[in-house]
Amino acid sequence: xxxxxxxxxxxxxxxxxxxxxxxxxxxxxxxxxxxxxxxxxxxxxxxxxxxxxxxxxxxxxxxxxxxxxxxxxxxxxxxxxxxxxxxxxxxxxxxxxxxxxxxxxxxxxxxxxxxxxxxxxxxxxxxxxxxxxxxxxxxxxxxxxxxxxxxxxxxxxxxxxxxxxxxxxxxxxxxxxxxxxxxxxxxxxxxxxxxxxxxxxxxxxxxxxxxxxxxxxxxxxxxxxxxxxxxxxxxxxxxxxxxxxxxxxxxxxxxxxxxxxxxxxxxxxxxxxxxxxxxxxxxxxxxxxxxxxxxxxxxxxxxxxxxxxxxxxxxxxxxxxxxxxxxxxxxxxxxxx
Amino acid sequence: xxxxxxxxxxxxxxxxxxxxxxxxxxxxxxxxxxxxxxxxxxxxxxxxxxxxxxxxxxxxxxxxxxxxxxxxxxxxxxxxxxxxxxxxxxxxxxxxxxxxxxxxxxxxxxxxxxxxxxxxxxxxxxxxxxxxxxxxxxxxxxxxxxxxxxxxxxxxxxxxxxxxxxxxxxxxxxxxxxxxxxxxxxxxxxxxxxxxxxxxxxxxxxxxxxxxxxxxxxxxxxxxxxxxxxxxxxxxxxxxxxxxxxxxxxxxxxxxxxxxxxxxxxxxxxxxxxxxxxxxxxxxxxxxxxxxxxxxxxxxxxxxxxxxxxxxxxxxxxxxxxxxxxxxxxxxxxxxx
DNA sequence: CTGAAAGCGCTTACAG
DNA sequence: CTGAAAGCGCTTACAG
Numbered sequence: 001x002x003x004x005x006x007x008x009x010x011x012x013x014x015x016x017x018x019x020x021x022x023x024x025x026x027x028x029x030x031x032x033x034x035x036x037x038x039x040x041x042x043x044x045x046x047x048x049x050x051x052x053x054x055x056x057x058x059x060x061x062x063x064x065x066x067x068x069x070x071x072x073x074x075x076x077x078x079x080x081x082x083x084x085x086x087x088x089x090x091x092x093x094x095x096x097x098x099x100x101x102x103x104x105x106x107x108x109x110x111x112x113x114x115x116x117x118x119x120x121x122x123x124x125x126x127x128x129x130x131x132x133x134x135x136x137x138x139x140x141x142x143x144x145x146x147x148x149x150x151x152x153x154x155x156x157x158x159x160x161x162x163x164x165x166x167x168x169x170x171x172x173x174x175x176x177x178x179x180x181x182x183x184x185x186x187x188x189x190x191x192x193x194x195x196x197x198x199x200x201x202x203x204x205x206x207x208x209x210x211x212x213x214x215x216x217x218x219x220x221x222x223x224x225x226x227x228x229x230x231x232x233x234x235x236x237x238x239x240x241x242x243x244x245x246x247x248x249x250x251x252x253x254x255x256x257x258x259x260x261x262x263x264x265x266x267x268x269x270x271x272x273x274x275x276x277x278x279x280x281x282x283x284x285x286x287x288x289x290x291x292x293x294x295x296x297x298x299x300x301x302x303x304x305x306x307x308x309x310x311x312x313x314x315x316x317x318x319x320x321x322x323x324x325x326x327x328x329x330x331x332x333x334x335x336x337x
Numbered sequence: 338x339x340x341x342x343x344x345x346x347x348x349x350x351x352x353x354x355x356x357x358x359x360x361x362x363x364x365x366x367x368x369x370x371x372x373x374x375x376x377x378x379x380x381x382x383x384x385x386x387x388x389x390x391x392x393x394x395x396x397x398x399x400x401x402x403x404x405x406x407x408x409x410x411x412x413x414x415x416x417x418x419x420x421x422x423x424x425x426x427x428x429x430x431x432x433x434x435x436x437x438x439x440x441x442x443x444x445x446x447x448x449x450x451x452x453x454x455x456x457x458x459x460x461x462x463x464x465x466x467x468x469x470x471x472x473x474x475x476x477x478x479x480x481x482x483x484x485x486x487x488x489x490x491x492x493x494x495x496x497x498x499x500x501x502x503x504x505x506x507x508x509x510x511x512x513x514x515x516x517x518x519x520x521x522x523x524x525x526x527x528x529x530x531x532x533x534x535x536x537x538x539x540x541x542x543x544x545x546x547x548x549x550x551x552x553x554x555x556x557x558x559x560x561x562x563x564x565x566x567x568x569x570x571x572x573x574x575x576x577x578x579x580x581x582x583x584x585x586x587x588x589x590x591x592x593x594x595x596x597x598x599x600x601x602x603x604x605x606x607x608x609x610x611x612x613x614x615x616x617x618x619x620x621x622x623x624x625x626x627x628x629x630x631x632x633x634x635x636x637x638x639x640x641x642x643x644x645x646x647x648x649x650x651x652x653x654x655x656x657x658x659x660x661x662x663x664x665x666x667x668x669x670x671x672x673x674x
Numbered sequence: 675c676t677g678a679a680a681g682c683g684c685t686t687a688c689a690g
Numbered sequence: 691c692t693g694a695a696a697g698c699g700c701t702t703a704c705a706g
Contacts, residue, residue, distance in 0.1 A: 005699055016677040021701060030675050049482070052457040053399060054699030056390045057682045064438070075638070077424035078417065078620075087414035090441055097451050099438045101401070102427055114434050120389040145386070229621055266626040283415075284566055289603040301412070342683055353693040358685060367691050391683030394698050 004046045013042035024050055064099045065089070065311055066121035068113065070128045070138060072196070073227070076104035080283055081200075081253075081300050082127055085152055088304020089125065096312055098122075110138055116145065123148035123311045129198050132157070139163065148314045150307050153200045156324055164320045166307050166327075167200075173296035173329030174204035177250065177278050178211035180294065181337055184276060186247035189219040192236060192260065193252040194226030201252050204280060208250060220246075224256075232259050247275060248337065254279035254286050254295055261288055261336060276337035285332075292334035299327045341383045350379035361387055401436045402426070402648055403458035405450065407465045407475060409533070410564070413441035417620055418537075418590075418637050419464055422489055425641020426462065433649055435459075447475055453482065460485035460648045466535050469494070476500065485651045487644050490537045493661055501657045503644050503664075504537075510633035510666030511541035514587065514615050515548035517631065518674055521613060523584035526556040529573060529597060530589040531563030538589045541617060545587060557583075561593075569596050584612060585674065591616035591623050591632055598625055598673060613674035622669075629671035636664045 006017040013020065015035060022031055023039040042048070056062050067086060069076040077083060090100040101121055105113045107130055115124060124142055126149060128135045136157040142149045143160040156165045181189065191208060193201055205221070212219045220243065224235035236259070240246070249264070251257030257279030264275055271277050271291050279286065279295040286293040306325060314320050343354040350357065352372060359368055360376040379385070393399050404423060406413040414420060427437040438458055442450045444467055452461060461479055463486060465472045473494040479486045480497040493502045518526065528545060530538055542558070549556045557580065561572035573596070577583070586601070588594030594616030601612055608614050608628050616623065616632040623630040643662060651657050 003699095006701095007699085017700080018677055018679095018702080019675090022676095025701085032675060035675080047481075047483075050455045051394075051699050052451075052455045053390055053393045054682090055701075057388075057394050057684085058699080058701045060682065062390060066436075074428045075421075075424055077420045077427065080415065083414045083420050084412075086439070087412055087441065090414065090439055091411045094440060094442070094451075099403075099440065099451070099457065101436045101438050102423070103431060103436065104424065104427055105431070114389075114431075114436070118387045118389045120436065144384070146384075227621075229623065233624075262625050284564075286566065287570075288599050340683095344683085354684080355686080355693055355695095356691090359692095362685085369691060372691080388683050391698090392685075394700085395683080395685045397698065 004048045005051065009039065009042045009046055009048050012046060013039045015039060024048075061315070062120070062122050063097055064101050064121045065093055065123050065125060065308070066101045066103060066115045067125040067127070068115055068142075069102070069104045070107055070110060070126070070130065071104060072106055072129070074104065077102065081281065081298065084283065084298075084300030085127065085304040085307070088301040088306075089308045090304075091301075092305045092308030093312075098308075098312070107134065110141065116141065119147070121147075122315055123150065125307060125311070126151045126154075128154060129196055131197055132199070135199065148311060148320070150311055152303060152307060153198075155199060155203070161319065161323075163323065164310055164314070165324045166303055166310065167325070168299055168303055168327045169329045170200045170203040171207040173280065173298070173331070174207035175211055176329075176331040177280070177294070177296055178208040180331060180333070181248045181250060181276055181278060182211065182215050182217060184247070186217060186276065188244070188246040189217065189248040189250060190222060190236070190239060190246040191219055191250045191252070192222045192224065192232070192256050194256075195223045196226060204252055226256070229259060232256055233263050236260055236263055245269065245275065248277070249275060250278045252280055254281045254283070254293060257293055257295065257336075258286055258288065261291070261293065265289055272335065272337050278337045282332045287334070291336045293332075294334040294337040295332045297330050297332050299329070302327055341385045342388065346376065346379045346383055346385050349383060350376045352376060361385075398652070399457070399459050400434055401438050401458045402430055402460050402462060402645070403438045403440060403452045404462040404464070405452055405479075406439070406441045407444055407447060407463070407467065408441060409443055409466075411441065414439065418618065418635065421620065421635075421637030422464065422641040422644070425638040425643075426645045427641075429642045429645030430649075435645075435649070444471065447478065453478065456484070458484075459652055460487065462644060462648070463488045463491075465491060466533055468534055469536070472536065485648060485657070487648055489640060489644065490535075492536060492540070498656065498660075500660065501647055501651070502661045503640055503647065504662070505636055505640055505664045506666045507537045507540040508544040510617065510635070510668070511544035512548055513666075513668040514617070514631070514633055515545040517668060517670070518585045518587060518613055518615060519548065519552050519554060521584070523554060523613065525581070525583040526554065526585040526587060527559060527573070527576060527583040528556055528587045528589070529559045529561065529569070529593050531593075532560045533563060541589055563593070566596060569593055570600050573597055573600055582606065582612065585614070586612060587615045589617055591618045591620070591630060594630055594632070594673075595623055595625065598628070598630065602626055609672065609674050615674045619669045624671070628673045630669075631671040631674040632669045634667050634669050636666070639664055
């Protein structure tokens, strides 16, 4: 079947392409009801679907937002935090007829990413892992593109007018958790975090660390390979064998906390009586053997929604109203700590 | 800063836009090395990034694949299976300079989806929940668009030349699990599945059901609200209270199996001695209290990769080579069953 | 109320 | 080896 375009419809309805364009776009101003009907009928009969590319070129906007996730693993989209953000973004963008283009890229390949090389979206969201220096240079790279950039979960490093930072209060959440744990004056605390460097995780760690320092309570840190459940369990077991049973275990996310919780109860350790356990994220309530996990609720979906709104507003207004936003993280009190 | 386009670069380098276009696209045929250099220099100096929209309009291809997920929940992107497929898709597409546009849509709103209303991508992937009839009509709707359609995890219902089905062998995997469980001749078996209707889940259920029927062994089915861990645990507990402890619990995914496993061990039930437990997906090895979960490995990431390759080939060749593909699902033998 | 026409930024067959 | 020109499918200010 031949391509149906504005001309086909116009010819079929016996009007100009200008008129068809207006009808299709709902511009009823100065068009007779009868003409509208005739055009709509032609559209229906021919199964006409406007070519978005042409509209985009004409109006010079794509109505597509890019989301670049910099992660060494091709499974970038499997991380719950990331997917919650993406879901929130897509959700809000869709409502406004905008699309979300997701793009995972390995740290080495950022320069060759087609989102960098070409103008393919109206604005770009960034979700970065890696050291502060590498993140900084990545943000700089994107900032230099001359497109609006929105960075999720990162400390403002580049001060550019068109770079906006959307964070959750990881430090606040971690602080609340630490205070909660410190109420029992633990003689020893084990903090378990993933090896891969994510700024949000470091922010949580810092806050806990500060809090413990101020309270004059010791804590030790264990970094483990997050991709493997077994590896996490083994690392925790080894650490306990070497340094003894801590009085609290603080995981940097619920997954790690759940593994610790399971491991401890399997060894007959009572939670929270002997050991307090906390997690982070609380994307869904977590419980095990009647103990519910004390955690902090990450508003990741809301982060995505907010990001979408800010970007849409930026595109409309020509500038971000503010360059930094922080969403609160609330303590989820379970029975595990 | 003013927009930099082909003309700007051409003027700067003192050549025609045709020449700049060729250099930028790597067409070195019939262009002197010196000209190439001069153009590249101008591109660098001006920070020129080709406008993808214009190229798309000229070549009439978008180099974007759409992924529509039909799900009543806005959290559509939070499902591990879906995200694994999306990651696989995006991974392969990126390598070829293609983008992945994700779009979650509620069942009622499919007709208003901009992927349906307008031509915005080169091809569309579908991931559908809901009844067979509703899925069928959704596929029909997309098939009528005159664009290549690739359906993940659904039984071929619409026979159209441009609709391709990519599945994993859910029935095979479920069958293997059922046989495995049946080796112990369980007097009673509880099958736990989510309330929401996903074809893959039904395929698993059917296979298990058939297998048990043939073996002359009874099984009962429990449908529960999958979004809530507590609800699942409660539903299983209630079912056991009412019908007694089964000798096997087969979850339709690992998450449900893990909840059952935890719940049983918490009640002092020995797994697998008293009750065998199985899951499905095995996106990562799951273990708890030294028992490792027996499951079936879903090649979701590979499904996405294959889908990307098929779509790319389809776009190149003008037609799908085959209209149905099934990836194997392998049994993961743990100690839980 | 309607239409002719310019032009968005590219690519490409063609002529030189 | 290089460039002039047509045209991809739309939108919109403008004239009638």
